[in-house]
Amino acid sequence: MTQVKEARFETLEMKRQHYSMIINGERVDGAETFTTYNPATGEKIATVAKATIEDAEKAILAARQSFDYGKWKKSPINKRSRVLNKIAGIMRARFNELVELEILDSGKSLSAAQGQVMQAIEDFEFYAGAIVGHRGNVNNVPGQFQNVAEKEPVGVCAQIIPWNYPLMMAAWKIAPAIATGCSIVVKPATLTPLTAIVLGEICIEAGVPEGVVNILPGAGSSVGNYLVEHEKVDKVAFTGSTPIGKNIMEKASQTLKRVTLELGGKSPNIVFEDADIDAAVDGSLFGIFYNTGQSCEARSRLYIHESIYETFMEKFVEKTKKLQLGDPFNKTTHIGAVISEEQLKVIDGYVQSAKEEGATIVTGGKVAEIEGFEAGYWYEPTVITNVHHDMKVVKEEIFGPVVVVMPFKDEKEAVKLANDSEYGLGSALWTKDYARATRVSKQIEAGIVMVNCPFSAFPGTPFGGYKQSGFGRELCIETLDLYTETKSIISYFGSRPLNPFGL
Ligand code: NAP
Ligand code: MG
Numbered sequence: 001m002t003q004v005k006e007a008r009f010e011t012l013e014m015k016r017q018h019y020s021m022i023i024n025g026e027r028v029d030g031a032e033t034f035t036t037y038n039p040a041t042g043e044k045i046a047t048v049a050k051a052t053i054e055d056a057e058k059a060i061l062a063a064r065q066s067f068d069y070g071k072w073k074k075s076p077i078n079k080r081s082r083v084l085n086k087i088a089g090i091m092r093a094r095f096n097e098l099v100e101l102e103i104l105d106s107g108k109s110l111s112a113a114q115g116q117v118m119q120a121i122e123d124f125e126f127y128a129g130a131i132v133g134h135r136g137n138v139n140n141v142p143g144q145f146q147n148v149a150e151k152e153p154v155g156v157c158a159q160i161i162p163w164n165y166p167l168m169m170a171a172w173k174i175a176p177a178i179a180t181g182c183s184i185v186v187k188p189a190t191l192t193p194l195t196a197i198v199l200g201e202i203c204i205e206a207g208v209p210e211g212v213v214n215i216l217p218g219a220g221s222s223v224g225n226y227l228v229e230h231e232k233v234d235k236v237a238f239t240g241s242t243p244i245g246k247n248i249m250e251k252a253s254q255t256l257k258r259v260t261l262e263l264g265g266k267s268p269n270i271v272f273e274d275a276d277i278d279a280a281v282d283g284s285l286f287g288i289f290y291n292t293g294q295s296c297e298a299r300s301r302l303y304i305h306e307s308i309y310e311t312f313m314e315k316f317v318e319k320t321k322k323l324q325l326g327d328p329f330n331k332t333t334h335i336g337a338v339i340s341e342e343q344l345k346v347i348d349g350y351v352q353s354a355k356e357e358g359a360t361i362v363t364g365g366k367v368a369e370i371e372g373f374e375a376g377y378w379y380e381p382t383v384i385t386n387v388h389h390d391m392k393v394v395k396e397e398i399f400g401p402v403v404v405v406m407p408f409k410d411e412k413e414a415v416k417l418a419n420d421s422e423y424g425l426g427s428a429l430w431t432k433d434y435a436r437a438t439r440v441s442k443q444i445e446a447g448i449v450m451v452n453c454p455f456s457a458f459p460g461t462p463f464g465g466y467k468q469s470g471f472g473r474e475l476c477i478e479t480l481d482l483y484t485e486t487k488s489i490i491s492y493f494g495s496r497p498l499n500p501f502g503l
Contacts, residue, residue, distance in 0.1 A: 019193065021049045021217060022200040024062035025210025030055050034217075036193060039107030040328050040337040042375035048193050051218030056185070056226045059214040063156045063183035064232045066211030073153050073181030077131055080179055084128035086206035087175075087199075091121045094202075098195060102167055103328045105194045107337030107376065110329055112291050119459065120171035120199075123475065126459035131179035134480045136487075144494035151484040153181035154258055155234030158227035160220065160248075161196060162240045163189035163339055164294040164399075169239050170196040172463075172474045177237070178208060180483040185214045185233070187224050191339055193217040220244070231255050235483070238262070239296075242397075242423075242468050260472030260482050262296065262464055264397040265425030267446065268418035269299035272411070273307045275430035276452070281315045283454035284403075287428055289323060289381050290454075292336050293401035294343075296469075297426030297448060297456045300398060303414055306407040313385075313405065317363050320381050326370050338377040338400060347379050347400035354393040354404075360386040364401070389420055397423070411440065419445045424466030426456050447473070 020027035032050040037043065051059070067073060072080070091098060095117060102113045136149040159173040170186060177184045188196035200215035216223055220240075228236050228251045235258035238248050242263040252259045269287050271280045287299035304312045328336040338344045344367060351365050364382030382402040387394050394404050408414045418427060427446040431437050441449045447465045448456050457463045462473040472482050492498060 017046055019046055019048045019197045019217070021051055021055060021059070022197065022204070022213065022215040023055065023059045024066075024214070025204055027201075028055070028058075034190065036105055036191070038104050038376075039191075039339050040103075040373055040376040042377075045104050046194065048197070048217045051187075051216045051223045053222060053226055055218070056216060056223040056230075059185045059216050060156065060227065060230050060232050062211040063185050063214055066209060067153070067156050067183040070183070070209055070211060072178070072183065072209050072212045075181070080181065081128045081132050083207045084124045084131070084175060084179055087202055087208075088121045088124035088128065090202045090206055091117070091124070091199075095121070098167060098198065101198065102195050103336075105192045106163065106166055107328055107339065108291060109333045109336040110331055111333075112336065113328075116165055116168040119457075120168045122459045123168075123171040124175045126475075127175040127179040127480075130460075130477050130480060134180070134477070134484075141490065144492060146491045146493075148489045148491075150487045150489060151180070151481075152487055154483050154485055155182060156232060157182050157184045157235040157237060157483065158230075158233045159184055159186045160224050160227070160236070160238045160240065161186065161188050163191040164291065164296070166192035167195035167199060170199050173237050173239075174199065174203065174213065176474075176479040177483050178203070178212060180480055182235075182483050183212045185216055185227055187216050187218065187220070187227060190217070190219060225251070228252055228257075229254065233257060235259070237472075237482075242470075245470060258482070260464075260474075261470035262472070262474060263425075263468065263470035264399075264423060265296045265298070265465065265469050266301060266395070266397050266421050266423045267297050267299045267426035267428070268301045268303060268421070268444075269428040270303045270408075270414045270418060270430065270440070271305060271308065271312060272414070272429070272431040272433070272436065273305040274432050274436075275308075276432065277308060277312055277315065279452065280430035281312060281319060283428070283430065283452070284316060285319055285323070286454040287450075288403040289320075289335055289401050292338055292379075293403075294339060294399050298399075299426060299428050300403055301394060301418075301421075302403050302405040303408050303417055304405065305414075306409055309407045313362075316405075317383055320363055320383055323381050325368055325378055325380070326373065335381060335401060337373070338379050341377055343400065344377040344379060347398055347402060350393050350396070350398045350400075351382060351384070351402060354384050354387065354391060357391050357393075358386065359384050359391065359393065359404075362405075389417070395421070411436065415440060415443045419443075422468045425464075425469035426450065428454070
């Protein structure tokens with residue numbers, strides 16, 4: 001056992017059996033609860049208040065009230081910046097607790113959880129700085145006119161979060177929204193509600209006024225949908241699957257809400273013949289198997305130049321077999337659990353469909369049995385070859401530790417294959433040729449291109465998709481524009497009165 005496991009819940013504040021909603025600055029419980037489980041063990045972790053439509057109504061009204069009449073949006077930017085830094089400070093002080101809670105609720109590995117909690121902290125620090133420099137502009141207008149374009153917070157935002165990065169996705173949404181002065185209702189995923197609830201409590205502890213941050217655990221199909229349809233909500237920021245994203249966009253159109261969507265992906269990973277093969281092998285492994293493949297930008301389509309295909313695959317498969325599955329709290333574990341039994345079946349269904357369509361399972365391809373974790377949900381890291389672009393396993397997002405591999409002949413074919421997808425979120429290239437990297441980057445239809453690099457996001461780097469991977473960018477300065485409206489003020493203080501009709 002690692003030290004972290006032994007120290008689990010040493011600080012007892014988080015050892016709770018029950019987590020409440022946060023509405024109008026208070027912990028609130030209603031008539032209903034649901035249970036959240038540890039996917040690595042199948043064990044119950046805690047009960048959580050399950051928001052009803054009445055709770056959602058209260059949360060929206062609290063947010064509306066705080067936005068329309070409260071102090072937060074009018075507070076000096078320096079004050080909001082200070083509060084964001086304070087949130088980050090409290091998170092830093094409670095780093096181990098947040099890591100532990102994230103591992104328990106999602107089954108992810110220690111190293112993945114540590115990286116994600118740290119990034120969530122840095123997101124608040126990033127926006128604490130970025131908001132200070134965020135501003136409108138002064139535009140050239142004729143004569144004695146003036147034009148000032150000001151940024152105003154967009155209003156009440158519904159923020160709907162998936163289960164794959166529970167805390168990090170909450171940070172990506174909460175930090176820029178409250179930095180700009182918006183009020184929010186956050187709906188965490190039913191499978192992983194805990195760290196978002198704790199983050200909401202931390203926001204209040206740090207001085208965010210009541211009603212500005214409301215956390216509403218509950219079902220997407222009821223309270224999630226209610227937020228999207230509600231006329232008092234001005235914006236919906238959604239991260240999740242493409243089908244639900246389409247549904248949200250349609251419903252939000254009824255009241256013309258502002259919408260940003262971070263959706264699914266099927267990201268290509270291209271290894272050219274001049275790449276550093278060992279770096280490409282290691283980066284490609286991380287690109288697909290990090291977070292158990294449950295990443296929207298997982299590089300799940302691997303294209304290898306035919307001249308290096310054999311050499312690359314030998315190393316890639318050998319290292320895939322070395323990946324350690326097991327106790328998520330163990331430092332040496334690479335791959336944690338799959339989020340749920342349902343998702344395990346979805347993953348296996350894709351692998352079976354590949355077999356039926358004639359593909360070859362080179363390694364993995366089945367549910368994994370992990371000693372001591374028999375009741376959890378585990379899948380072997382899986383490499384599939386002999387595939388073509390009409391197969392389901394190549395076209396659709398699997399959201400698990402499964403990669404399909406194909407050879408290509410030349411750069412033109414690589415670009416064509418990479419772009420042959422309805423998605424356009426991430427992509428990766430491995431080459432030592434700068435000219436080629438530049439040329440190919442410009443042709444790839446994706447919001448993110450990683451060149452000789454397995455990492456897709458740092459605080460400050462724009463994150464978001466082309467095509468059916470959604471629109472809007474998170475994690476960057478541009479995000480602040482998406483939480484604000486621009487108000488153009490045209491004024492005249494000239495010496496002569498204006499008399500445009502000449503009357
Ligand atoms: P999901 O099923 O679409 O759910 C996402 C969130 O939406 C959950 O909170 C869910 O609530 C809620 N929801 C479900 N139906 C809803 C409805 N009708 N109205 C409003 N909200 C509703 O996605 P997921 O399975 O949790 O997450 C995996 C997906 O997210 C993948 O496709 C992945 O690619 C994508 N993702 C994208 C990014 C990105 O930045 N592009 C990042 C992470 C994940 P419940 O929990 O109650 O179902
Ligand atoms: Mg859970």
